[in-house]
Amino acid sequence: MNAPVTTTGVRAEPRRPGVRRRTSPRGALAAFLRGTAGAALLTLAFEVFARLELVDPRLLPPAGVILGEALRLLVDPAFLVEVWATLVAVLGGVALAAAIAVPLGVLIGSYRLAALGLTPIIDSLRSVPGIAIIPLLVLVMGQGVSMKVTIVAFVAVWPLLFNTVYGVRGVDPVAMETARAFRVPVHRTWWRVVLPSALPLVLTGLRLALATGLTVGIAAEIAVGTRDGVGYFILRASYAGFHADTVFAAVTLAGVLGYLMNGITVALTNRLVVWDGKGPS
Template identity: 40%
Template structure:
């Protein structure tokens, strides 16, 4: 508990230091206010947006695409990862395809996906899903490789089949790795949801608000306020997922001693 409090204190100190530096740079005129408004004004605008129903509807649209894309990524990546990690023949057959698709940047696929699916939530969900699949998939495969071999051999010695070993030993042992992959993918999914909105320029969402503010004559403050909201969403999502991991998997090495 003490270590966690120290981390929170250090994190708060870092935020205050960055806030003060941005405020001082802008107030001192080192950077023109049209390029970098004072941090206090950006924060005030971000809090003002919290009472804007249209802005909140955009936040909700972004979070819907994020949640749908992440859920689909989990539904695809976990079963596929279990198969790839459990059946060497399938892994060898699919390895070339996986290694070909993995490096493709999701943002570069926006024109193609937009052409196929049109504008709206479908495009965002498709791109979020594609980008979010990989961390979960590879964490699942890696987790299977780290399963306790003694426990698996013991079950086999008692006559348990391949499926029973998977369900009783490998899947529980892989669950913390899957959870870590989901946490990584959650951040990737949020980035893709906002970036797709910014680059595509259609629909509604936090990215649309940022893109439209960037086109305004004096929209830097709104752009930065939108960025603050994106950061807050990422921070909250990560915090919730970390809390869930600590509660679900307290025995993992990274969670031992955490009160």
């Protein structure tokens, strides 16, 4: 049987079932070095632009000043407490979103009637910007952690839900027919066939949910003026004489936090779905 042809016209090597193409340590190191070189080049360009003072240095400090402040914040207990407050809200919101989205996605992906009945409601809700409901949440829940968890859950539920639905609908029909032929109970079919097959896409949805949740969580802290979190720290630094280096450093560390969360999720995916050849490596 001939190998499939890719969009570039090159014949692709067929993937054997159950065998995952893993990135070699040398390839992983090369990718890391390329990323480091790109970050260093961007930092250097930022440094040069800031040193030209085309923008007021009080508003745009050089990269060296920002990195120095970022290193200071990394060992500042007060800042680490704010990071923890944001992490609690983001992880709590994503966990709540997963508890809602995964079972609902399995239901919609498995039963056409459920999809027909729920799709109009889901399409209406997901069209609402998460930021737009923050004032309502503040009125109902106040400015505490419950508000942040709820807004993160609202924006994180959609990537988890749709990736679960697509994962369930992409289950191998032969596996499903085999389970039916052997009269495997429905709950065991979902647990042993459907969920393992959908897991790679569910974990991809988790990566998107974490990134979106972190962004919206910090934005909510800034918009509402909560009493804790990275967003509150940034807002306070902006109002207290506008310490631009502190603001840029906190934003940079928020980006690093998002990068680390993504890396942990990728590592988790590589470990949990070793049978899948299409997940991140």
